[in-house]
Amino acid sequence: MNYQESLTSYIAAFVSELVHTGVTDVVVSPGSRSTPMAMVMAEHPGLKLHIHVDERSAAFFGLGIAKITNRPVALLCTSGTAAANYFPAIVEARYSRVPLIVLTADRPHELREVGAPQAIDQIHLYGQHVKWFAEMALPEKSTEMIRYARTVCARAAAIASQAPAGPVHLNFPFREPLIPNLDDVLFQQEERPNGYVKVRGGELTVDDTQLTEIVSRISGREKGIIVCGNIADEKFAANITEVAERLKFPILADPLSQLRSGKHRLDDVIETYDTFLRNKEAKAFLKPDVILRFGAMPVSKALTIFLKENHQADQYIIDGAGGWRDPAALSTEMIYCNESYFCEKLLTHVQPGKSSNYIEKWQKVNQLTKDYFGLLKDVTRLSESRLFSQLTDLLPDGATLFVGNSMPIRDLDSFFTKNHKSIKIIANRGANGIDGTVSTALGAALYSQPLYLVLGDLTFFHDLNGLIAAKLYDIDIRIILVNNNGGGIFSFLPQSQHPKNFELLFGTPLNIQFENAVRMFNGEFTKIKDWDHFSEAMTDSVGKKGIHVYEIETNREQNTTEHRDFWRIVSQEISNFVKGEHE
């Protein structure tokens, strides 16, 4: 049996099983060593191959697909630094719990650490940042090794998907010649033709005895709040809003909780807390004594501080993936239970509560704050706060909104108000990097249209290369580029008080004409003149094809002032309101 036959059968078995596990998308970066895997994958009718020359962008593109589809996506690259370029997206996937199957080609053992070209040590290349690493055996065609290839594949996909979802890494040593026999490629396996092994991933649940105990401690408590961060489960919105209604607890809903938009009940959803929890009187007025937390840590720093100040409260953290998302060490109970299951069970145990003064307080302060959002909408010049306070109105029903890190996600958190549209909001909040944003959004855009991406100029610059995917694969994307020529977030941090090297180290203006970049990728570039122009542009954008970039030029200093002025004014009004309530 020759090597080519072994190579072909072994890879075909692997790829065949990959499709059986439910993988549909592979992001391939061109290279020599990965040739046999790439050529065999291209033969399988069940796989969509996306080719991406820049491996950093490629990995984020795969992350975007996996994020929106909740299916593991495979990445394939050649040996060497190509694989190292995957690292940022792998780290993000780990912390944002997104399933990725990373396939790297490698030199065989005899060519490792001996000065062979493009050979680097790929064993455990990503260290702790993948859930599983396996060094694959050299291709062989024996029944045993075909079984091996298929089970490793099924297992890799299962580990990637199992909560907490995340990346896995398989390293494939391939010898030359690297060309498979494409006449021989048989995806139809003789043994178990419909998939070798199906992994039924279980879910964490706590039993009824424990649930009863938890319920007895929570229900009937008057001053309870629910805090929801980023969560992927689509059933969660309906479940948690019902729980809130039953318990009479307000839900502080991070934009990534998917609770601010949707057909579910919004009455108990509180979304302007990032503004009003900056106010001392409000915080005293709303002091909780029990807190239920779901999902990732919320974006809002004001909320984080509020939670920290309320360390006296019992805090229950429900995490279906058995993590430890508690940076301030506040939890009294860490409950490892699927979030929707927990909600459903809770509802069977809790009697409907009577109306609560406490939830009304939250609703009133929230409404008062929103009333003042009118101030933001009155700003006539182009401003970041007005932009985000208008997105609710401007985005079409059914849109997906991808938000860049640093300021955009914070402004969205502060100013994006709840609504009954169906708007899905996503962001890279595993490690909160500004890298790979364009690519992640484009990956998501493949499966979710219309997609809007809002991001700052440094974030756009960091992953300009990512736009190539939109050009090559005709992916439609509307990009709202908030261009404040540098790192706007630093103007909010203490270093802004030290002007000496501030612009050098933190402001970092790039002075780039992004129009040229957009043109390079055959995109359309619109420089927004004023708010009317922006409204028109957004209305026009709905059915547009290709890349459309709408640049909103703002000023970092003015932006800081605008935010601070707004918070000062609202804070004053909130103080007055709270004092009135006490009288």
Add this chain to the structure above:
Amino acid sequence: MNYQESLTSYIAAFVSELVHTGVTDVVVSPGSRSTPMAMVMAEHPGLKLHIHVDERSAAFFGLGIAKITNRPVALLCTSGTAAANYFPAIVEARYSRVPLIVLTADRPHELREVGAPQAIDQIHLYGQHVKWFAEMALPEKSTEMIRYARTVCARAAAIASQAPAGPVHLNFPFREPLIPNLDDVLFQQEERPNGYVKVRGGELTVDDTQLTEIVSRISGREKGIIVCGNIADEKFAANITEVAERLKFPILADPLSQLRSGKHRLDDVIETYDTFLRNKEAKAFLKPDVILRFGAMPVSKALTIFLKENHQADQYIIDGAGGWRDPAALSTEMIYCNESYFCEKLLTHVQPGKSSNYIEKWQKVNQLTKDYFGLLKDVTRLSESRLFSQLTDLLPDGATLFVGNSMPIRDLDSFFTKNHKSIKIIANRGANGIDGTVSTALGAALYSQPLYLVLGDLTFFHDLNGLIAAKLYDIDIRIILVNNNGGGIFSFLPQSQHPKNFELLFGTPLNIQFENAVRMFNGEFTKIKDWDHFSEAMTDSVGKKGIHVYEIETNREQNTTEHRDFWRIVSQEISNFVKGEHE
């Protein structure tokens, strides 16, 4: 003593020692957690800070500076995926033996793996790919901890520089508040003000007894060759050419050996072997029985095969860094000895040999091959082979030539002829990636002008972001962009025989108008019309400021044909010549 004082003194001690070790350049990527280190570094008059928003490019930029200066360069970034973006350059630095000191800021212990924002596991983040990792202690101002900060710094710089040079990683946990007291920054240390500890790095040498033994085996052997790959030692050229003359051994000089250009003796330097070692008769005619190898593995595949076919020959590999650069397992002796020291000692032991028939054979075949290079220069259309065969003439004396991977380095190897100009040739040949090329070249350009970068379109695209450094810091660079709209190297590989998915998986045309990209960075773009135009452009380029990109558009298919036709014709002539010699 408050935390700010501790933070300031501890970092100032570290930075002060960094300068004493000889570090002059730091590449800083903006971020919040790294604020104290960045602000203190900016105060030190002995450090040049280069700010780079994209950490991947930043790390390659630092690599370029370290490559050209042979001094360790420090990198500084914030926590999270920022640090993961350094990975490709770190891997390249490891395998190309370039010293880097990687400084990453991190959250303190209590904020790790608990869902805190922008916190990832940074302990041993780069795994085996750094020579040393240390998790730093939290900042303290005690005498002991100041000593600790200074010694760790001195040690890190020493390990990075010690052969084999490479990257080291120090991870700094910082607590908030992150602002140092800049009134307090005192780089002048009370204890040992001129540097805490100087590390005198030793060098590997073999003793005289061993040398005598080696010499007795080598000298007097008639059929000996010397093979030189990439080597950083500047004294090496003079030393090895003297050795060659004494032993009457030809030197097969890889372009990165720095032996093809310079004031040293060129008579024994053979540079067209990549062409003539494709010919069977030539290989039989030139069969060696002893081989001395210095530096990294050479680029040429024809040479690699020739070495492999001559496994009967004694092969001595001299490596001053104690590596194992021997992918075909051919070495009879692995000699861990500084290369220049080895040459100098050898010269004291070896008597001048008489003239040798064997070296003359090499010289004749080499000259014959070069005579046919005229064929390349007769090509009237824009062609890759003509470009590289003309670079010797076109580049000004004193130029640094940075060559991209994939085809350019191979074409340079094939067609760049020896000369007495002073031309330094560099490339990223540790892991041979196409990533980070623009940035590495720009880092080198900071310290070596005029600098010319020759690279392909995919390589240019992969690191377009790198051009921002040229824009922000007015670095002069002349870029010769060989645009064959895709991955030209794959047309030389067996997959090109399988047209079905070839363009999709390997050809990967991007169809990009690079003019827009260049304009974005305020560069000048020239589309080369013909060879006269190119000659003029090169002549004009010498004193130019800023970014200048000269695009040479070629055709992948035609290029393969041109190369193959040329090799076929020359091969025929070489066969004829060899047959003539045997008669």
